[in-house]
Amino acid sequence: MAPPLTPPVRTLMGPGPSDIHPRVLEALGKPTVGHLDPFYLETMDELQGMLRALFRTENPLTMAISATGSAGMEATVVNLIEPGDAMVVCVNGVFGTRMTDVAQRAGAEVTTVEKPWGEVFSVADLAPALESKPKVVGIVMAETSTGAWQPIPDIAAAVRDAGAMLLVDAVTSLGGVPVEVDQWGIDAIYSGSQKCLSCPPGLAPVSFSPRAVDAVMNRRTKVQSWYLDVSMLANYWGSDRVYHHTAPINMSYGLYEALRVIHEEGLEACFDRHALNHQALKAGLNALGLEFTAQEGHCLPMLNAVRIPDGVDDAHTRRQLLERFGIEIGGGLGAFKGQVWRIGLMGYASRANNVLLFLAALEQLLSEQGVSIDAGSSVAAANSVYQ
């Protein structure tokens, strides 16, 4: 017999899941209703409205895929791509690499445009690939493996001028920095519930522009995934309410409450909070001598990737953070494994308390490992940002 379920209380400052808002945890346990219950259908309508406000879009086809953020990636790709379609994927970290794999599995002829990890793409970087007239261009707005913040507007314009559709990974960015689906002209976008939305993992918000919907509805072939086929999902989320799969009711409750929390705060205030706490953390980390991996001027506020100082033990330090302080941060992925820490300040985790606690704990652990530190300097630097 498995033991009773007694999870430890953590401060989640990794690449996600992030700290869950208490109101969201409470919502998860509310009474389950059926997936065609009038109450649930109203809940879906409200969810769609709140997601549209968050994505800043009027797209009718805006909803939550019943799986985690990676399934959001797969859902956008497999609906837009038919076997043999040309797709350009921008790769400067783990998630661009993943998108390439997903697209190739969907039968796309993929051309990758690559930049060193931590850098971002300019229109000039993409120009040669756009000449081949791809159907879809995929790009990651917030590369969670490097902390790089990719600007979208100019690239969106260039992609549109080339007659292609723009597919954007907003898993880590949505809810932490501005995402303007309609103004920028994004055709398909996906996110995850467990980053800046302060909700547990399990749902993937997505939105498709009218021309993306046209492309889906006029496919020559069926979408390879029955589960992710948005032409059927649209009949359940739309006014027809045709049964497709059984929706994850209680996860939807969590997302509903998470979106209420965000809209109560207001998007601008929410973005300002993410920016402020990032500045404070950055000041503190700089005081400790840690360097960010992302290109200057392109550091994500919610995902701070820094190089591990020489002589410091990655695994030991993260284990001590977890065991002594209950703080989770992320290690490096892929090419950055063992070289980088990823410190998340996402959603409810983006709080001054988390910044100060983490810096104090890290200062202690680095000192123990012989790193020369001006005692108290990181907390003082962070505090000066807040004052």
Added chain:
Amino acid sequence: MAPPLTPPVRTLMGPGPSDIHPRVLEALGKPTVGHLDPFYLETMDELQGMLRALFRTENPLTMAISATGSAGMEATVVNLIEPGDAMVVCVNGVFGTRMTDVAQRAGAEVTTVEKPWGEVFSVADLAPALESKPKVVGIVMAETSTGAWQPIPDIAAAVRDAGAMLLVDAVTSLGGVPVEVDQWGIDAIYSGSQKCLSCPPGLAPVSFSPRAVDAVMNRRTKVQSWYLDVSMLANYWGSDRVYHHTAPINMSYGLYEALRVIHEEGLEACFDRHALNHQALKAGLNALGLEFTAQEGHCLPMLNAVRIPDGVDDAHTRRQLLERFGIEIGGGLGAFKGQVWRIGLMGYASRANNVLLFLAALEQLLSEQGVSIDAGSSVAAANSVYQ
């Protein structure tokens, strides 16, 4: 701004989601930890152990897919099938039809074996299709659209003799009737969290036999779905703990507690409870003159599909059940739309209280619509089963 989330309290006696056990609802809101947290890795091990005990298997590759039951269907199909592979699908309701669609999207050359809705398959029914030496044979153990209970052992033996792999849909059966993966020789099986496991929808338990794993590991082509590729999922659920996607932590808590509840009761006691409450409901429904749609001797205990009496308004009756009594039952699907009610007694919903309350409410609603009823007869018939 969306209103506060205040779901009504329902008695869920439809085709799923079923009534959620209170301990499961409580577990959903426990503190979220990271998907690589030592606590969560232990939780995954315990989940796998409890799932193996439930599936009655030693299969190492036994886990929960991070999506709903339909994604479990897709996961088993797309991992076993490569483009051009021959698959036989047994179709006697909605879910066999769905499996055909999923398999064709995966590139299978599908041969369907069909029986009228409500009937089940014999070895003789499958024999001609097995002569073509398919790679995989798919069959639904509990056809949720008809209430038919498909016996598996003889068919499993015939499929094995034909050199094919057997893929079984156990979405509605698992936890309500015996499912013997190893003893019967099932190669791939999937279920859903929201039926007899008394957990909200959102996870799909699956298990693959060693020879199914061999088939996956020796594919010529990549699995078309990155998200559902079990060769990668096995590296996360196995001892390597390689990051794949961010697991749905809190839904896993729910499934964990749901499995604890089942194993505390004991599988035999759990199956006996489902059988007893089905007998009581059946006695009551027969007293009201309602007929089951499933073939005699093959009625599922957890999903009771009955013909709607002449002159009774389907939508009105179900709406009254919901609005006046808070009881949800299911309408008919596909060919049975408007003709059939589907009354679930799944997991925590399989209780004498639910049976008696439902019969009393239905008797009232049928009487109001002019059906001639011997007052109190249905409850009396059910009570006689319990005495």
